[in-house]
Amino acid sequence: MLKASDVMGCMMGHKVRTNVNAQSSAISALLIALVSISGATLTACSPSSTPPSPTSQAASTTASSANGNNASNTNATPNASIASTTAAVPNQLTIYTSIDKAALEPLLTSYARQVNVPIHIVQDEPMSILARLKAEGANSPADVILTEDAGIFSTAVEEGLLQPFNAEKAVAHVPERYRDPDGNWIALSSYARTAVYDSRVLHSNDISSYADLAKVKWSQKLCLSQGKYIPNQSLVVNLINNLGDKRTQEVMQGWLANLSVPLLLDDSEVLKAIESGKCQIGLVNSNHYGRYLQAHPDTPIKIKWINKGYGGVSTNITGVAIPHAAKHTELALGLIEWLAAKDQQSLYASLSNTFPIDPNAEASVLLKSWGDIEVSPIPVRFYGERQALAVDSMQQAGYY
Known part of the structure; x- marks a missing residue:
């Protein structure tokens, strides 16, 4: 059974902090509810932990340079097994995101262990993500785009970088105002x-x-x-x-x-x-x-x-989409539907300092404190x- 304290420890290991003490309690409660539903197991992620084997690896990550402007300068996080960013890897889900990787890792690690598929995170600025997709073309390893601003998604659609998808389970938790009418993207949270x-x-x-x-x-x-x-x-x-x-x-x-x-x-x-x-x-x-x-x-x-x-x-929104050149669309669709569910949406919103889109999902204690x-x-x-x-x-x- 996954302990919320393990994931909170993982988050602290990546220096994710808040000055609202109640925030940690809210996230812990959401994690406990999440894991009781999914039955996922998460091992400790401190630097002294034994790295998982390739078949059960939870997440491998790369990040852009500190200023977010150099897409080619990437660094590994502790215990990360870095996958290629220029070619798709069989049975690996690759996510291009502008969301802070330290905030995403606890959530995505839980999903990766649930489905026994490693997840590779590439962090970059929103426009740089689009530039990557264009430069990589059909050889892009990206399976999921998770970024902010509906304008970014619209630009991606205009440039033929996305493919429409039918995520019925996800749509049930995302009001129409927060969906692309042609099914190219859906929102997960707002700010x-x-x-x-x-x-x-x-x-x-x-x-x-x-x-x-x-x-x-x-x-x-x-x-x-x-x-x-x-x-x-x-x-x-x-x-x-x-x-x-x-x-x-x-x-x-x-x-x-x-x-x-x-x-x-x-x-x-x-x-x-x-x-x-x-x-x-x-x-x-x-x-x-x-x-x-x-x-x-x-x-x-x-x-x-x-x-x-x-x-x-x-x-505006943070949202999720499937690139036109994605190699693992079924895995991508499964992740999208999982992220859009109420409990995961609440947790994702808390970790990314945003509001959940589902009207039945809880906003974080921190955001509520802002009035x-x-x-x-x-x-x-x-x-x-x-x-x-x-x-x-x-x-x-x-x-x-």
Whole structure:
């Protein structure tokens, strides 16, 4: 029988931390429920443990370099048996993901032992994953894509990198708003693009809406990532849907006027800038803030669910798909259906600092501690379908 303490120990071995003590209890309870259902067995994963044999190996992993931009620079985690990233391996399930591998490993290890199939994890940035698939073509070893932002999935569909699949068991746990109408991908969890602020100088009540951040009161206080960063393009799709194109351009121009530093590379840079006092407020994905909080439990940065009463906060998804060149589609489909089930969905969401999609699944204690959230009702597929419109609007506003 798998002990939740074993998996929690594994997670700590990969330095996954939280400053909310109740979070560990919630994850432990979910793991106990999960294993009682699946009957899976997980051995200890500390560096002193004996590595599993190839036939029972739970997971082998590679990761991109620390900055996430060098797809060819990969490193093994302790006890990992590294498989080739250029050719498919018989009876091995290969996952390309942008989700933190340390968060995924406890969950995927449980599934790998249940079905007695090794799982190989390749971690990279979302756009780099698409570049890998294009470069590898028919020789790609990837069987499953697990990444964030519906815009990424739409781009993958347009470029012929995915294949439709019929996961009836999964669909039962995923509302229609969170599914591709052509069956190319489904969501597993959601997150918001919202405000984070320096609690040393600001209070939650100071912050109201996306449009409010364009007002002169925020002059020299705002940090933003560049317009080329896809999460910002998805946010602008939402703003245009809510405010119209003309008003959205005015808001973006106001943001640019209020910047305290030039546009930054990504959410990590925004969080670092706030931490260092270079700015007081910024917009980031809530799951990226959660990951930052785990690494910096004493940070003064707080999160605010923005846009209540103004159309709701912009949300997006982490989702799963099967590449066009996948060699193990049945194994991939089995994993997708397993991940989408309520208990696994709750656990996955907790581990990735996101909200489960299944309305019957529990959000984590950490996310609940951030308060009530009002969500924009926009269908997430719009983020891909209307991305070009958003990019055009951003370029006209000078935000790119």
